[in-house]
Amino acid sequence: xxxxxxxxxxxxxxxxxxxxxxxxxxxxxxxxxxxxxxxxxxxxxxxxxxxxxxxxxxxxxxxxxxxxxxxxxxxxxxxxxxxxxxxxxxxxxxxxxxxxxxxxxxxxxxxxxxxxxxxxxxxxxxxxxxxxxxxxxxxxxxxxxxxxxxxxxxxxxxxxxxxxxxxxxxxxxxxxxxxxxxxxxxxxxxxxxxxxxxxxxxxxxxxxxxxxxxxxxxxxxxxxxxxxxxxxxxxxxxxxxxxxxxxxxx
Numbered sequence: 005x006x007x008x009x010x011x012x013x014x015x016x017x018x019x020x021x022x023x024x025x026x027x028x029x030x031x032x033x034x035x036x037x038x039x040x041x042x043x044x045x046x047x048x049x050x051x052x053x054x055x056x057x058x059x060x061x062x063x064x065x066x067x068x069x070x071x072x073x074x075x076x077x078x079x080x081x082x083x084x085x086x087x088x089x090x091x092x093x094x095x096x097x098x099x100x101x102x103x104x105x106x107x108x109x110x111x112x113x114x115x116x117x118x119x120x121x122x123x124x125x126x127x128x129x130x131x132x133x134x135x136x137x138x139x140x141x142x143x144x145x146x147x148x149x150x151x152x153x154x155x156x157x158x159x160x161x162x163x164x165x166x167x168x169x170x171x172x173x174x175x176x177x178x179x180x181x182x183x184x185x186x187x188x189x190x191x192x193x194x195x196x197x198x199x200x201x202x203x204x205x206x207x208x209x210x211x212x213x214x215x216x217x218x219x220x221x222x223x224x225x226x227x228x229x230x231x232x233x234x235x236x237x238x239x240x241x242x243x244x245x246x247x248x249x250x251x252x253x254x
Contacts, residue, residue: 009017048114054101056143063143064243068131073099075150080137080170081157086128088153088231089120096105096126098150103137110134111250122155147184154191156234156245159198171202173209180211184245185254190213194238194245203248212250222246 037045057063065076074097082088082102092100104110110132121127160168171191178187189212191202203212207214216222225231225247235245 009110035108036110037111041108041115044114044118045107045111048118048130049110049134049224052114052117052130052132054140056139057220061143062145063140065101065144065148066070067102069099069129071128073097073129075099076101076148077153079103079131079148079153082113082153083110083156083232085116087155087230087232088113089116092117092130093120093125094129094228094230095182097131099130100130100231101133101140102130103140105134105135105136107134140183141178141239144182147180147188151188151190152179152183153233154189156192156194156238157198159193159195161195161216167203169201170206171198173205175251176206176209176212178250180209182251185252187252189250189252191250192229192235193244194235194243199246203246206248206250211253213253215249222248 016102021203054063054068057177076099077095078101079088080092080103082104083106085102085104088100088102094097102113106114113130113132117130154170157170158168162165175202183189189206191206193199193202195232205213223244224246225235226249229247238245
């Protein structure tokens with residue numbers, strides 16, 4: 005969901021093993037954190053942070069949580085955390101993994117989770133990976149995810165930067181491996197170029213089925229798709245977001 009989320013080149017996909025030569029695009033920190041945000045980073049983040057297994061090992065996602073989860077959903081680049089926190093509160097028996105390197109965004113999510121807890125809503129079903137998502141996804145076993153969110157990523161609109169876009173055949177192949185049959189991939193964007201790019205690539209993938217039956221299915225945000233600051237900003241500025249839903253074929 006963050007406009008600063010960095011992604012791999014197509015020939016260095018998110019599923020690749022860690023490589024010191026691999027490039028990362030995007031910011032890791034913005035303006036100085038407020039004192040309460042820094043406290044959350046120092047005290048709450050260590051309790052929720054995902055640790056990777058040893059080299060060659062696979063991550064047991066259920067073991068990340070203190071109680072059994074009915075399903076695992078992952079959001080790549082959660083921005084300010086509004087969507088992820090709202091989903092977690094609405095689905096207390098689903099385990100959520102959020103990947104984000106932007107420190108200010110991580111502090112934002114932690115603040116939302118803290119507020120959820122104060123209001124008696126689910127807050128213990130979220131885990132955070134605050135480093136390069138490629139390293140995490142490389143450790144995930146086959147068919148371990150029930151839903152994957154890529155919401156309002158940086159569209160890299162310039163032609164010379166197109167290879168940085170997350171949606172490409174290599175990464176979709178990876179998602180096809182990680183998603184369970186029947187699992188859902190959600191992609192949101194307000195950038196016309198990225199909308200066309202994402203739809204063309206995802207629709208063409210043999211493991212994915214586009215769930216839209218008419219324009220309303222992708223021009224109107226589904227009821228179970230909480231809004232985010234990036235989406236609302238786009239609407240205020242007169243841009244029409246697209247809400248794509250794809251299903252992993254069985």
